[in-house]
Amino acid sequence: MNFSDETIVVQNKVEIVNCLPEIGKQAVVNEIIAGLKDSPKHISPKYFYDETGSRLFEEITKLDEYYPTRTEKAILSSLWDKLALEFDALNIVELGSGDASKIRLLIEQIPKYLLPQITYIPIDISIDALEWAAQELTLEFPEMDIQGFAADFLFDLSMIPKEKKRLFCFLGSTIGNFNPDEARRFLQMLGQEMQSGDFLLLGMDMVKNVDLIEKAYNDAQGVTDQFNKNILHVVNRLVGADFRHEYFDHLAFYNRNKNRIEMHLRARKEMVVHLKATGETIRLNSGETIHTENSHKFTPNDIAKFGQWAGLQTKAVFNDRKGYFSLAYYEKGN
Numbered sequence: 001m002n003f004s005d006e007t008i009v010v011q012n013k014v015e016i017v018n019c020l021p022e023i024g025k026q027a028v029v030n031e032i033i034a035g036l037k038d039s040p041k042h043i044s045p046k047y048f049y050d051e052t053g054s055r056l057f058e059e060i061t062k063l064d065e066y067y068p069t070r071t072e073k074a075i076l077s078s079l080w081d082k083l084a085l086e087f088d089a090l091n092i093v094e095l096g097s098g099d100a101s102k103i104r105l106l107i108e109q110i111p112k113y114l115l116p117q118i119t120y121i122p123i124d125i126s127i128d129a130l131e132w133a134a135q136e137l138t139l140e141f142p143e144m145d146i147q148g149f150a151a152d153f154l155f156d157l158s159m160i161p162k163e164k165k166r167l168f169c170f171l172g173s174t175i176g177n178f179n180p181d182e183a184r185r186f187l188q189m190l191g192q193e194m195q196s197g198d199f200l201l202l203g204m205d206m207v208k209n210v211d212l213i214e215k216a217y218n219d220a221q222g223v224t225d226q227f228n229k230n231i232l233h234v235v236n237r238l239v240g241a242d243f244r245h246e247y248f249d250h251l252a253f254y255n256r257n258k259n260r261i262e263m264h265l266r267a268r269k270e271m272v273v274h275l276k277a278t279g280e281t282i283r284l285n286s287g288e289t290i291h292t293e294n295s296h297k298f299t300p301n302d303i304a305k306f307g308q309w310a311g312l313q314t315k316a317v318f319n320d321r322k323g324y325f326s327l328a329y330y331e332k333g334n
Contacts, residue, residue, distance in 0.1 A: 013144070014134045018127055019151035019159060029239050029277045036235075036275070036282050042291040045177050045263075046152070047234045048227065049098070049126055056227040058099060063223060065215045068173060068205050069102075071325040075318050076102055076171075080109035082318065083167075083329065085199070088117045091166045095153050095174075097122030100133035102171050107141055115143040121160060122148045154186060157193040166198045173205035173325070175306070176260070176296040183296075184309050191310030194332040200312060202328045204298040206319075210254045213297065217252035217261050225250035228263055231292055240276025247271060251289060260296040264289035303328045 035042045048057070061069035094103050100122060110118065120137065124130050127150035134146045149159050160166070168190065175183055194200065217224055228250045232243040248265040255262050267284040274281050284290075300317075303326060307314045312330035319326050 013142070014138055014146045014148070016127065016130050016134060016146075016148040016150065017159070019149055019156075020125070020127070025238075032235055032239050033275060033278060033280070036241075036273075036290070037280075040289065040291055041282075041284070043231055043235060045231075045293040046125055046154075047238070048231050048293070049129070050230070050234050050237075051128060053227060053230045053234065054098065054126065054129055056223060056230060059223050060219070060227060063219045063221065065219045067212070067216055067324055071320050071322075072171060072173075072203050072327070073102060073105055075320055075325065075327050076105040078109075079318060079327070080106055082316065083199070083201075085167065087165050087197075088114055089164045090117065091119050091121055091161060091164045092169065093121045093123065093160055093166050094169045094171070095123050096170070096172070097124045097133060097148075098126075098129055098172075100137060103169060104137065104140070106169075107137070107144070112143065115141055116145075119145040119147055119161070119164070122146070123151055123153045123160070124148075125150065125152050157189065160193065162195060166194070168194065168198065168200045170200065171203040171327075173203050173295065173298075175202060176205055176298070177294055178296075179294065183306070187306055187310040191312055191332070194310075194312070196332055196334050198332045199315075200310070200328075200330040200332075202306065202330065204303065204326045204328060205295065206323060206326055207259055207297045207299055208322075208324055210256070213261060214252065214254050217263060217295070218250075222250075224252065224263075228252075228265060228292055232265070239278075240274075242274050244271075248290075258294075258296070259298070260294045262291065263293040263295075264291050298326070306330075 060066050122130055130148040130150055134148055137146060151159060178186060229245040229248060232245045235241050236243055247268050249268060251264040251266045252261060266289045267286055270286045271284050272281050303317055304314060307330050313333050315331050316329045317326055
């Protein structure tokens, strides 16, 4: 995460604005330390994605056990015509864009003569990910403008240009990382930001066989184990902590009562962790966990409910043949 003075990076038809200084590093420090001092302890999953975490997650998406990414990509790869967008001038806004590999599948289907009228607007907390993805997309789609924002979209969406009609894309079932209250607040904020004629494409991992779900987060190669523990290295850098990843075990299980995978880091021993940012210490007991991620799984009722929360009309729902994953398509009415 880059908290240096606000910068604009311009290369060819690419512009990336760093909004993170507006959030400020102190706010990040405060959020992390508050989570570590809470009971039970927790760290937001958005801190998974430093350079190492992003690379590890890319490896996860290629694992045999991890069905969500390949299933969603299969749906996206033949979706553009089904969206039936009736306008040429368009902003495609991707929240939590990462490596932009999913949106690429959608853009590939757009007739080439329309690309000069389209602006892709990726929003991600990692400016490195934005720059890398923008360079790749510019090589593939040189006719298209890219205007990225390094920002935490959970706090503010007001930086998104409003001059054109917009297709908002929130993919990867990232909505599943939120608890129900957080999801409601976020969707209400998003719905308020959207204007009449805007659309939302929302990816959701669906409720299915529990063994299949649990294997996706406990892969045989241990990549998810490394990914989960890497968040401690990120926290160490951001708040000056001295966590030792080897003192923790990766723990992921399905909570049937809440229809979600929970990921935790479980302490192997009693320990004291120092937080240089504040001069404080926190204690962990042997067996105590730090909750690092939820991944909720959804039902058709959730699809309708999310639309209601955001004040949007459900236009269509696109699924794979097995019903593992859904892309819900909503529209903001008058």
